[in-house]
Amino acid sequence: MKPIGYISLCAALALSGCIKDTLDKARKIKKVKWTGTYAAPLIIADLDLADAVDLVKDAASLGIQSDQTVYLEYANAHVSVRATDWVKLQNQNGSQTEQLSPSEQTALLTSGAVQVMRNFSHSWSNGGMELDSFLCSAGSMQCNFNTNLQHDGSITLVFNSLIKNGAPLTLTGNFTYTGGLSSLNFNRDLTGYVFDLSRSAPGYNQFEASVRLDLTKSGSVVLPSDQFQINVSLNGMQYRRVHGYFGQTLLLNPADSAKLSVFTSALSKGKVQFEDPRVKLAFTNSMGLPYRFTANSIHFSIPGVSFQNLNAPPAPFPGKAAAFSALPSVVKDSIVYNNGNSNVKALIANEPHYFAYDVSALANPLGKTSNRNFLWDESVLELKASLELPFYGISSTLVLEDTSDFSLNGGKEVSYIDWIRFRFHTENGMPLSLGFQAYFMDSFNHVLDSVFTPYRYILPGATVDAGGNVTAPAIEQFDAIINRPRIAHINEARKLRLRIMVPTSQYNGSPGPVRITRNQKIKLKAGVEIKLSANAPI
């Protein structure tokens, strides 16, 4: 072998050693090691009391007092009666038959023509109600004229009770005798007509028309049995506005109750003291009639435990009638039972579970007077009964607590977590502190670990003055770190007990009522940082 051959062989052996060395080093790698720390923002919340009480307010809603204090309101659906459900226009049918007087017969025979004048009247029947007038928004009239007179002629009907644009409804027609009965039919839409039913005594329910019959002798005889008949039918009538007297009627008689979830949450323990609770009965009336409200019963109860009446219920309350104007108007009244005129504060201090009432409203309590009633088709009498709990009070030991089954099921992946750090920035403008704790327990309810060790408030309450008004928000930044041993405990936990504490701020270390207003906010910013590490075989 020549030198270059030896060189090539040696080089090949040396180089093959390089490959083997590389592969051997690669085969020796049995584990991989890695550490990484990752951070991310979680939430940035800008909350007010509406969000804070979402958990407990259930069917309640929030309101704002004139002094900006927020209140919690428990109320059932409004109870109401509508005018169109109460006063309805009934269909009417009127008929009148007339004969020629002897002088009219003579005039027809001698001069060959005669003018006959009559009045048509119909007494309106509407369930005992007295209708003075109404503006018709829908309805129709069918009018029939027939006669056995053997002569030609014309008829003019002027309905003075039906006015539109200042003119009465007038129907005219000609008829020609051809043997048998002569007949004319009229149909009219009554929309927009004003029914004036007060033109004659007794001043209501009188529907009238004047009838003029012009006859021309045809050569036939005039018989004593000759007559003519007018039939009027009014159907499907609705009103836009109606005047009259609609009777002494029980309009409303509701009995209902509301669950006070703020006191019934199974999670809550401890006491919340409301300084100025009130029961409010609010009326909204757009009917033009007086009414009388009577509170038959208002009480609070804890089923099976207690039943307590609101004391000193007021005398029957006279409700105002809406004033008449070109358009419907509304008048509002209310009755308030507060700490000044009732025992409501003491009753609320017992944290009742239900608030119940039984009330009634009677129309025209004084009966028929000189002041007549009126209704618009949209008129309504409405009652809203509510319990208002202004957030002005003290919460010293209020705790929300719940225990549930829990399983992280983290498996092997959890072992990669070294620690988790939650970073909080809080700015609490409310005079309420918020404490939170989560206890991780085994199946025997033994506490293995907790999130905050030592315990601390997530949101310390704002600073307040002696009157309970916020003077400065509480600003905090803190971290909550869950390290590897605690993560292991959490992974072993089978039950989780959550505990939330919401005490009110204190003034100079002493508890006192604080006020929560609409402008108070909670700003919460949270982020998470997690360190992962692996030292795993490959």
Add this chain to the structure above:
Amino acid sequence: MRPFKILPLLFTLWFTRGNAQQNFTLYNMGSVPQRSWMNPALLPECKWHLGIPALNSLYVHASTSGFNFSNIWKATEIGIGDTSVLNFNKLLNVLDKKNYISVKVEQTWLHGGLRWKNHYFNANITEKGAVKISLPKDLFRFVIDGNGGQNLGSTFHFDLGAQAIHYREFGFGYAYTYRDQITVGARLKYLRGLNVVDLNKANLSVQTRSGDYAWLLSSDVELNTASSAFRILNTDTTRPNDFNGRRLYSGVRNGGLGLDLGATYKVTDKLSVNASILDIGFIRWTQNTGSWVSHDPRATFVFDGIHISSKDTNSDFGQYIENLADSMIHTFRLDTLHRKFSTGLSTEFFIGANYKLMKKLELSALLYGDFFNKRFYPGLTLGMRYTPWRALSVNVTNTMYSNGWFNPGLGIAVKGGPVQFYTVADNFLAPVMLSRLRSMNVRFGINLVFGHPSGTAPAKTEPAETDPVTF
């Protein structure tokens, strides 16, 4: 050993490292005419030459500046017994601030040249394609180390870079030798751009605030595309995007110019120096262009958590996330433009010296430099060229480049009659030195070479005395 017996070895893949042309070894391969592409003043050792069409020069190159096995060993720790542990975090220590992956293919369709008196003319038509991707170290640092811990407050710069380009080069070279001592040369290149996808700018950054872990994001992106055959980015639905392959071979749009300059100076009979600068130029893309450009290059977006407000009326979390994404997309929205743009060539330079130690043995030193992604990459090659017979020339080099000091190169040219076969690689041991494997390249081809510059046939067993040898 006859030259043809080592031919199979020449087909072995040669490996080297780097991201530019990487012809450290070819530069001093005096018998290979293609070396004039490295320095237009370097003359061939023949009177005229003609490359076999499509086979005279095929160049393949792939490289990465990042990991190789050697770096992985640096990231290992001693384990239990004879085992070792790979520490991912330590892998970051071996990464550069910017790390690139580069693939190049060059195919020369035609190449020929003629020496006449003191003049040398040559021409070539070469198809060139390259893909370069630049990955920032911060991207890996973000994934492996994370944005928390000690990285809170620091900014991760994800300055990505990428370019895929395909163009055709029509080169015309000329060199002139003055008094057999100074040679100057130039190559003018007309460039015909065929396809390009150029991520000219993708400056993305993320900073995590230490106080609340909020993410501060910014983005400035510019992506340019063009093709002779079709519109790569086509948002205009009124214009059909038909592929027209004929345009790859005809037409004059997407034109460009390139210039190579070089010179050699013969100091003594044994010592010469030389220098060149290559690829000064650009391609102007005008046909089927499409660009995505950041509407607001200074736009920033802060994600400080999921916002919960009393005023929120929409409790659909999915909708919230969708809106958040829409907001981010709107902030960093890209404008689609159809405009002309230019891409520059990767300029590089060589400065060298050659010393003729013996008749058959010559030593060389070559300094190299190139720029890529706003960074300068220098290199130094020391070489030895041995020409035992006129039919065989062997060039052995070692290059110190990109933090690697041992990159042995090998070039071999064999000639039988007028047929010359050559192959060159700058890191020929790489296939077997896996621990150093970062890149591969090989160039080979077949030329027909005729005559001798002096006009007389030299002795068959030794190089021509009149040959400038090192030039």
